[in-house]
Amino acid sequence: MVLCLAIFVSAAPAQEKKAKDKIPGSTGYEDTMDPGDADALIRAPKTVTRNIDRVPVPADAQDVVLKQFGKEFQIFTELPAPFLTGDFDGDGVEDAAIIVRARHPLADKGKYDFISFSPEDEYYGYGDPKVMTTTEWERWQDRKLVLVIHGAGAEGWRSEHPKAKFLLVNLPFDNFYIVHTKIKKKTQDVIAGETSVMSSIVFWTGKKYKYDPMSAVD
Numbered sequence: 001m002v003l004c005l006a007i008f009v010s011a012a013p014a015q016e017k018k019a020k021d022k023i024p025g026s027t028g029y030e031d032t033m034d035p036g037d038a039d040a041l042i043r044a045p046k047t048v049t050r051n052i053d054r055v056p057v058p059a060d061a062q063d064v065v066l067k068q069f070g071k072e073f074q075i076f077t078e079l080p081a082p083f084l085t086g087d088f089d090g091d092g093v094e095d096a097a098i099i100v101r102a103r104h105p106l107a108d109k110g111k112y113d114f115i116s117f118s119p120e121d122e123y124y125g126y127g128d129p130k131v132m133t134t135t136e137w138e139r140w141q142d143r144k145l146v147l148v149i150h151g152a153g154a155e156g157w158r159s160e161h162p163k164a165k166f167l168l169v170n171l172p173f174d175n176f177y178i179v180h181t182k183i184k185k186k187t188q189d190v191i192a193g194e195t196s197v198m199s200s201i202v203f204w205t206g207k208k209y210k211y212d213p214m215s216a217v218d
Contacts, residue, residue, distance in 0.1 A: 070108035086189030094156035119211035
């Protein structure tokens with residue numbers, strides 16, 4: 001009996017449930033993970049449970065989209081959080097990521113001087129945005145595109161002349177949020193997305209936006 005009791009007592013701590021900490025995330029989301037694993041949200045091979053609240057879109061957001069990208073783009077207001085902010089390029093200035101729809105997303109690319117990427121397709125070896133935005137595999141009204149504005153100065157993403165502007169196409173997600181994590185030993189904000197079967201991230205490398213399914217970055 002003494003031996004059985006000793007085994008039970010020594011095993012008890014291992015059975016205790018680990019405490020949960022909140023991950024700094026975007027407004028309207030509460031992320032939880034085990035302490036000490038700063039990028040568990042990205043690494044975990046399962047969908048993370050989160051409370052999704054509707055995040056208000058700034059009143060001037062559509063005007064900024066019109067000014068910086070043109071009349072083709074409309075904010076995807078049916079989603080709970082189509083507009084989020086973070087510091088994606090690590091310069092200390094607030095940037096914005098905006099989910100939009102567009103029938104002809106590349107029509108005014110030259111006029112508005114934005115850069116287009118198809119990060120997931122590039123990851124798998126065929127990332128031409130011209131091809132991926134003209135392929136009719138779904139109605140254009142349902143296709144989620146992401147506009148990213150790297151802010152400049154005190155006005156951040158609202159600046160008249162932002163640092164850079166991007167169109168990201170064919171990102172696989174239903175939900176959209178921001179994660180503050182380490183990539184190659186540098187802490188930065190990344191754009192993360194979920195579907196019913198997977199999670200993935202898109203992050204700024206200093207030259208372009210790179211896709212990573214269930215990220216293996218450090």
